[in-house]
Amino acid sequence: MSQADLTMGGHPPGMITGLPPFSVSAKKLAIWLFIIADAATFAACLVAYGFLRNGAAHWPKPFHNIVNVSIMTFILLTSSLTMLLGVRAAKAGDKSGAFRWTMITAVGGILFALLHIREWLGLIGEGMKLFSNPWGDPLFGASFFSITGLHLLHVTGGVIALIVVGLRYLRGRYNADDLEVTGLYWHFVDLVWMFVVPFVYLLNLGQ
Amino acid sequence: MVDAPDVHEHEPIARYTDPVARYLLIYLCLLVLAALQFVIAFSHADTSAKFERMLLIAIAEAGLALAFFMHLWAEKRGFMLFVVLFTGFVLVAMQYGWTDSYRMEVGAPYTQPKVGVVPQ
Numbered sequence: 187m188s189q190a191d192l193t194m195g196g197h198p199p200g201m202i203t204g205l206p207p208f209s210v211s212a213k214k215l216a217i218w219l220f221i222i223a224d225a226a227t228f229a230a231c232l233v234a235y236g237f238l239r240n241g242a243a244h245w246p247k248p249f250h251n252i253v254n255v256s257i258m259t260f261i262l263l264t265s266s267l268t269m270l271l272g273v274r275a276a277k278a279g280d281k282s283g284a285f286r287w288t289m290i291t292a293v294g295g296i297l298f299a300l301l302h303i304r305e306w307l308g309l310i311g312e313g314m315k316l317f318s319n320p321w322g323d324p325l326f327g328a329s330f331f332s333i334t335g336l337h338l339l340h341v342t343g344g345v346i347a348l349i350v351v352g353l354r355y356l357r358g359r360y361n362a363d364d365l366e367v368t369g370l371y372w373h374f375v376d377l378v379w380m381f382v383v384p385f386v387y388l389l390n391l392g393q
Numbered sequence: 394m395v396d397a398p399d400v401h402e403h404e405p406i407a408r409y410t411d412p413v414a415r416y417l418l419i420y421l422c423l424l425v426l427a428a429l430q431f432v433i434a435f436s437h438a439d440t441s442a443k444f445e446r447m448l449l450i451a452i453a454e455a456g457l458a459l460a461f462f463m464h465l466w467a468e469k470r471g472f473m474l475f476v477v478l479f480t481g482f483v484l485v486a487m488q489y490g491w492t493d494s495y496r497m498e499v500g501a502p503y504t505q506p507k508v509g510v511v512p513q
Contacts, residue, residue, distance in 0.1 A: 208472035218476055226483050233487050240495070252431060259427050267420045270409075270462055274416075277409040366409070373462045380427070380454040384447035388434035 217367045221374045224340075228378050231336060232385055235329040239389075246321035247392040248309065255387045258301050259379065262341075265294030266376040269348075273369040276355065276362035284365060288352035291372060295345035302338050306331075333386055340375045347371065407464035419461045426454045 206212060239245050249255075272287030309330075313320040316327050351368045354360040433446050460466040465473050 274409045377458045381451045384430045
């Protein structure tokens with residue numbers, strides 16, 4: 187059977203041809219649709235946070251040290267680059283190189299998560315809870331923990347996905363396209379952080 | 394006569410064959426933009442000015458990441474427009490609630506008026 191038979195299926199023009207929409211594979215289209223939906227979720231969280239911040243009489247500014255968040259940002263940006271190199275290696279057929287870069291990315295994600303948890307513990311130790319804190323508006327904790335927690339959940343899920351997909355790619359069960367789809371998710375997690383840092387951390391720096 | 398379909402093959406458009414130097418350049422740009430946000434955070438501008446500048450930088454960072462790291466620029470134009478316009482519309486429509494937020498500033502129910510703001 188020819189490719190034309192497969193794609194056109196003998197149907198008259200205008201009917202379903204079997205071609206993927208936008209010439210994008212089903213997996214890639216699915217992850218992009220997920221990314222669009224997830225972008226709306228994070229945007230809704232950030233808008234709600236801005237809404238609360240704008241309406242609060244005394245919004246806390248508890249951050250004095252930016253070293254931790256700077257390192258976290260650097261790690262996440264670098265992990266995006268290593269992910270890109272992993273996908274590039276996979277597309278070029280370099281299986282071990284792709285696996286190595288993917289695992290380096292996963293290690294970056296683990297480091298990011300550990301630093302994030304350390305920061306959370308520090309803030310909790312200073313008295314910050316979900317609905318109370320020693321500095322001002324009690325909803326600061328709820329908004330901070332929900333936004334950064336949602337992001338941390340994405341990072342954790344991403345690390346698990348990177349390890350699972352990386353291992354299955356190495357064993358031949360998954361191909362380079364699967365690694366690319368996981369990479370798109372990881373870049374999105376990085377992209378969200380670019381908005382979380384300025385609005386949740388940097389605008390709440392105590393001068 | 395039967396028209397040929399627009400696309401004849403299932404080959405992916407984004408092939409990840411860019412030179413590594415380009416990826417490194419984008420990575421450095423992202424690092425510089427991120428650093429710029431930290432610089433703005435310590436500037437003496439007021440909060441709204443800081444917010445506007447940081448938002449612009451974050452959008453620039455997101456654009457670079459989308460276009461080059463996520464290879465949206467290399468996909469078909471129709472797909473790129475679908476992602477950008479659809480997401481953009483949803484995100485812009487979400488900003489409709491801000492007028493209510495400003496109303497809250499002057500003492501709507503369940504809020505405390507900000508110090509120095511005269512309720513209308």
